[in-house]
Amino acid sequence: MTRMIHDRCGMTLTRILRLVLSITALAGCVSDAAANIILNPGFENGSGADAADWAEILGGPSGFVRRSSVSPASGDFAAHMAFDHIVNPAAGGAYFIEQNQGANSVNTTLKYDLRFVAKADSTDFTGTNMFYQLLWLDQDASHGGGVKGETLTSLTSLGLNTSYQPFSLLDINVPSGADSFLLRFQVAAGAVAGVANGMWVDNVSLTAVPEPASWCLLSAVGLLSLAHRRRTGSIRNPLVTTGETC
Numbered sequence: 001m002t003r004m005i006h007d008r009c010g011m012t013l014t015r016i017l018r019l020v021l022s023i024t025a026l027a028g029c030v031s032d033a034a035a036n037i038i039l040n041p042g043f044e045n046g047s048g049a050d051a052a053d054w055a056e057i058l059g060g061p062s063g064f065v066r067r068s069s070v071s072p073a074s075g076d077f078a079a080h081m082a083f084d085h086i087v088n089p090a091a092g093g094a095y096f097i098e099q100n101q102g103a104n105s106v107n108t109t110l111k112y113d114l115r116f117v118a119k120a121d122s123t124d125f126t127g128t129n130m131f132y133q134l135l136w137l138d139q140d141a142s143h144g145g146g147v148k149g150e151t152l153t154s155l156t157s158l159g160l161n162t163s164y165q166p167f168s169l170l171d172i173n174v175p176s177g178a179d180s181f182l183l184r185f186q187v188a189a190g191a192v193a194g195v196a197n198g199m200w201v202d203n204v205s206l207t208a209v210p211e212p213a214s215w216c217l218l219s220a221v222g223l224l225s226l227a228h229r230r231r232t233g234s235i236r237n238p239l240v241t242t243g244e245t246c
């Protein structure tokens, strides 16, 4: 009798353990989906105008790129890149901020979602274009090195205006051979006199899209099956049927 009680309790504990593991597995799926691989995504960390983990690059004489506390979408800072051909020379220039992560920062078997918010200083886009660029790189040169794929998207053509609004690029496939990425937000100014404009960016995220199949789905099916069997009584509760305790 003692042995039988032990077996029943053992089976019950095994089922409970399976249930816990299934829930843990599902929680893991949710956790993976929410993981943002962008460093300092809200530009909150840094020193003065320099945002940590981002490079501010001045490709012209008449503008600036900086971390700014003047108009963040959230938190205390955002990225701001701008040019002024009213008080400065009307020279062509590129003003951008970018994050370049090292080799093996992305998983080529997954898809990724890119999201951020952005706004412009003015909706007069004369002589300028504002865009974001995502480059997929082979930084360990295991597949010949260099750029393996690139997306360049104009935000001015997507309705960028003077209020923060969300932009996204979803279900992005990582090109074969890429092991990392470079994400860039850029204001490109033409040599047009008498114009000035700029772009703000905040709340950047690049998250892996979990595969719906594999063990995540199997865990869910297992959990549902267990719940169904409990409801239909096909799993006995030895504590009820025998009154014994484990």
Ligand SMILES: [Ca+2]
Pocket (backbone or CB within 6 Å): 042, 043, 044, 072, 073, 074, 075, 076, 077, 078, 202, 203
């Ligand atoms: Ca922020």
